[in-house]
Amino acid sequence: MSSINFNTTWQYAPAPESTDHIALKEQYELFINNKFIKPKEGKYFETLNPSTGKKIASIAEAGEADVDAAVKAARNAYNKVWSKMSGKDRGKYIYRIARLLQERAREFAVIESMDGGKPIRESRDIDIPLAAAHFFYYAGWADKLEYAFPNRQPKSMGVAGQVIPWNFPLLMAAWKIAPALATGNTIVIKPAETTPLTALKLAELIQEADLPPGVVNIVTGAGQTGAAIVNHPDIDKIAFTGSTGVGKIIQNAIAGTRKKATLELGGKAANIILEDAAIDQAVEGIINGIYFNQGHVCCAGSRLFVQEGVYDEVIRKLKARMETLIVGDPLDKNTDIGAINSKSQLGTIERYIQSGIDEGAEMYQSSCELPKTKGYWCRPTLFTNTSQSHKIVKEEIFGPVLAVQSFRTVEEVIQKANNTPYGLSAGVWTDKGSKIFRLTNKLRAGVIWANTYNKFDPTAPFGGFKESGFGREGGLHGLAAYLKI
Amino acid sequence: MAKKNTKIKASSNGSHNQNGTSHQDISLSVQKTYKLYIGGKFPRTESGRYYKLKNSKGKFVANMCRGSRKDFRMAVVAARKAQSSWAGRTAYNRSQILYRIAEMLEGRKEQFITELVELGSTTTAAKKEVQLSIDRLVYYAGWADKYQQIFSSVNPVASSHFNFSILEPMGVVSAFAPEELGLLGLVSIIAPAICGGNSIIILADEKLATPAISFAEVIHTSDVPGGVINILTGLRSELKGHFSSHMDVNAIVYTGDDKQDIIDIEHNAVKNLKRVRVYDLDWYSEAAQSPYMIMDLQETKTTWHPIAHDMTGGGGAY
Numbered sequence: 062m063s064s065i066n067f068n069t070t071w072q073y074a075p076a077p078e079s080t081d082h083i084a085l086k087e088q089y090e091l092f093i094n095n096k097f098i099k100p101k102e103g104k105y106f107e108t109l110n111p112s113t114g115k116k117i118a119s120i121a122e123a124g125e126a127d128v129d130a131a132v133k134a135a136r137n138a139y140n141k142v143w144s145k146m147s148g149k150d151r152g153k154y155i156y157r158i159a160r161l162l163q164e165r166a167r168e169f170a171v172i173e174s175m176d177g178g179k180p181i182r183e184s185r186d187i188d189i190p191l192a193a194a195h196f197f198y199y200a201g202w203a204d205k206l207e208y209a210f211p212n213r214q215p216k217s218m219g220v221a222g223q224v225i226p227w228n229f230p231l232l233m234a235a236w237k238i239a240p241a242l243a244t245g246n247t248i249v250i251k252p253a254e255t256t257p258l259t260a261l262k263l264a265e266l267i268q269e270a271d272l273p274p275g276v277v278n279i280v281t282g283a284g285q286t287g288a289a290i291v292n293h294p295d296i297d298k299i300a301f302t303g304s305t306g307v308g309k310i311i312q313n314a315i316a317g318t319r320k321k322a323t324l325e326l327g328g329k330a331a332n333i334i335l336e337d338a339a340i341d342q343a344v345e346g347i348i349n350g351i352y353f354n355q356g357h358v359c360c361a362g363s364r365l366f367v368q369e370g371v372y373d374e375v376i377r378k379l380k381a382r383m384e385t386l387i388v389g390d391p392l393d394k395n396t397d398i399g400a401i402n403s404k405s406q407l408g409t410i411e412r413y414i415q416s417g418i419d420e421g422a423e424m425y426q427s428s429c430e431l432p433k434t435k436g437y438w439c440r441p442t443l444f445t446n447t448s449q450s451h452k453i454v455k456e457e458i459f460g461p462v463l464a465v466q467s468f469r470t471v472e473e474v475i476q477k478a479n480n481t482p483y484g485l486s487a488g489v490w491t492d493k494g495s496k497i498f499r500l501t502n503k504l505r506a507g508v509i510w511a512n513t514y515n516k517f518d519p520t521a522p523f524g525g526f527k528e529s530g531f532g533r534e535g536g537l538h539g540l541a542a543y544l545k546i
Numbered sequence: 547m548a549k550k551n552t553k554i555k556a557s558s559n560g561s562h563n564q565n566g567t568s569h570q571d572i573s574l575s576v577q578k579t580y581k582l583y584i585g586g587k588f589p590r591t592e593s594g595r596y597y598k599l600k601n602s603k604g605k606f607v608a609n610m611c612r613g614s615r616k617d618f619r620m621a622v623v624a625a626r627k628a629q630s631s632w633a634g635r636t637a638y639n640r641s642q643i644l645y646r647i648a649e650m651l652e653g654r655k656e657q658f659i660t661e662l663v664e665l666g667s668t669t670t671a672a673k674k675e676v677q678l679s680i681d682r683l684v685y686y687a688g689w690a691d692k693y694q695q696i697f698s699s700v701n702p703v704a705s706s707h708f709n710f711s712i713l714e715p716m717g718v719v720s721a722f723a724p725e726e727l728g729l730l731g732l733v734s735i736i737a738p739a740i741c742g743g744n745s746i747i748i749l750a751d752e753k754l755a756t757p758a759i760s761f762a763e764v765i766h767t768s769d770v771p772g773g774v775i776n777i778l779t780g781l782r783s784e785l786k787g788h789f790s791s792h793m794d795v796n797a798i799v800y801t802g803d804d805k806q807d808i809i810d811i812e813h814n815a816v817k818n819l820k821r822v823r824v825y826d827l828d829w830y831s832e833a834a835q836s837p838y839m840i841m842d843l844q845e846t847k848t849t850w851h852p853i854a855h856d857m858t859g860g861g862g863a864y
Contacts, residue, residue: 511850522848
């Protein structure tokens with residue numbers, strides 16, 4: 062099969078999702094005690110549409126005094142209302158959020174793609190439905206906690222401070238908020254500065270759900286706002302998703318305090334293709350593993366290991382498949398790869414690509430056209446001829462850049478795959494069941510996808526080994542992060 | 547029989563008999579040289595240093611090895627080497643080995659009671675401590691093939707996948723034995739760690755070090771593979787920095803309530819995101835044994851696999 066040329070007269074017609082039905086304000090305030098209030102220092106920052114570079118809205122920047130007000134609101138709500146409420150009623154509130162989110166799912170999906178740059182197909186089919194499902198799942202736990210931990214009477218912790226990233230803005234908010242509420246804690250949460258909109262829309266839902274004031278407080282801002290949450294003395298629990306670097310700063314900051322932490326950090330996952338894998342399916346899995354959400358995925362399969370016997374075939378098919386990927390308007394339903402989330406992230410990715418070239422790896426990029434806008438775009442990229450010591454193999458890039466290595470034996474690939482400080486996820490492709498279990502047993506990572514990749518579910522615990530963080534989110538195990546057991 | 551381990555009569559090939567002045571009734575005790583336990587061997591500390599262990603009344607008990615950073619590093623190498631095959635043993639086998647440790651300890655009760663009394667314990671308290679130590683080992687022997695069933699899960703995901711979460715040991719654990727109850731405290735930390743497939747390097751309490759090294763002899767005769775349990779003696783103040791900052795240690799167990807110790811250890815642990823566990827328990831109590839202490843040193847691993855009729859690979863998003 063020769064590769065197909067997709068840049069011929071056969072073009073996809075644009076199929077943009079309508080933005081008519083979404084309601085966005087020009088300016089967003091902080092959400093404290095169920096009210097939208099102005100930041101005390103009066104500072105605002107802009108959130109941009111990364112596919113155009115244009116401003117969408119002004120966002121309040123929370124200073125220390127604002128964070129303090131949010132923590133006080135959360136403490137007050139915890140002491141007076143939320144810790145006293147029955148699990149049954151807590152559950153009902155969370156169910157309300159789930160339902161309201163399902164009702165307005167399309168609106169949220171469009172805003173998520175506008176604010177963050179991800180393809181509408183992903184925000185519509187993955188991010189928003191999974192966020193709603195997460196609330197629905199944890200709602201049901203609220204009155205059943207003693208069944209989760211045999212011989213224990215679990216107790217809530219108090220006020221949870223949560224800081225989330227820009228790659229799955231609403232989904233990460235759901236991962237944090239749903240279990241914290243189900244377990245009886247109150248919340249101060251900070252969305253990422255480049256993607257605050259869906260969290261602020263969620264604040265509207267929380268008002269509509271009539272949650273008691275102060276149970277969920279949403280403060281927007283950048284790193285300093287996050288630091289104010291982490292360092293606030295009246296926070297009992299820190300939950301953070303983001304880079305390993307920041308995770309370590311947080312862990313250092315709370316050393317010796319009573320604060321408990323769960324950290325969901327970086328990754329550099331091995332995606333391993335054995336000779337007896339179903340190759341066409343594996344190629345789909347490689348594509349999904351690294352190019353899903355522009356590669357802005359902590360569990361992205363960014364290190365590809367291909368067994369020698371099928372190496373040429375896999376690379377040939379992979380390159381052909383890369384040619385079919387459409388980089389384009391995030392709101393277009395044909396788009397496979399949207400906009401890079403921010404100018405600064407694009408700069409980071411480009412520096413890594415350059416380092417790959419400089420260190421002697423061989424680059425291949427799809428020949429697709431990039432949109433002619435002032436947005437931030439990156440072609441799907443792969444590097445062959447890489448080695449374990451290359452920066453693009455060692456460090457998390459958080460972009461659509463794949464580093465490929467070959468291997469001969471299963472022992473060798475286990476050793477190579479585990480030779481990293483990270484341990485978040487891994488992929489294994491083979492049609493032989495016993496080999497799957499040998500590999501999944503030996504790979505030091507918290508989530509293993511066998512003959513699939515990048516699947517998520519509210520019932521499935523997610524989280525890392527080693528420097529990819531600790532604690533789990535999702536499933537029964539995700540409850541433990543918010544309880545004294 | 548047990549007594550002979552500590553108060554062995556001078557025998558015909560002992561040095562006191564070489565000059566032929568043997569008396570039938572003289573029973574001069576042979577004092578034990580207490581060494582370290584690393585990788586299934588009993589080396590002296592590479593540093594050549596020692597400290598004098600005195601009992602609560604100030605009486606000299608023994609010269610103990612004052613373990614060094616290098617000793618600790620050797621122990622980590624041994625523990626790393628042993629860990630994966632230990633975790634790879636069947637749960638049934640780990641269960642039997644834990645039970646075997648209890649059997650060996652049972653047979654040497656008298657020795658440990660003597661040692662504990664020598665350190666200042668009353669006979670009644672020493673008897674209780676040894677008995678509880680044996681019981682605790684039997685308790686965890688029973689858990690080895692059960693905790694996985696209690697704490698694992700099959701996750702009903704909303705897609706065509708089989709999905710399950712199981713527990714895996716964190717790996718190499720460094721630990722400080724409690725500053726009380728030289729045998730029971732030590733056993734209470736070691737047992738849940740190895741029950742869950744970890745290997746451990748534990749620092750005996752400075753003042754209660756003799757039963758810790760004698761316990762190494764029990765381990766040594768219980769089919770525990772070398773390197774799974776490593777016991778050092780030395781100064782906590784000197785070694786805590788190394789125990790908490792070593793990059794090939796996955797988790798650290800601290801016992802006690804010294805605020806500054808805890809802060810230092812938590813700061814050092816950040817270097818490779820070691821999991822830090824702090825216990826300040828009454829080691830006699832029921833609360834000092836639970837499957838949650840096994841869980842404290844476990845990671846959760848979630849595995850996904852498609853179910854055949856939707857075997858589309860990872861292409862869901864494309």
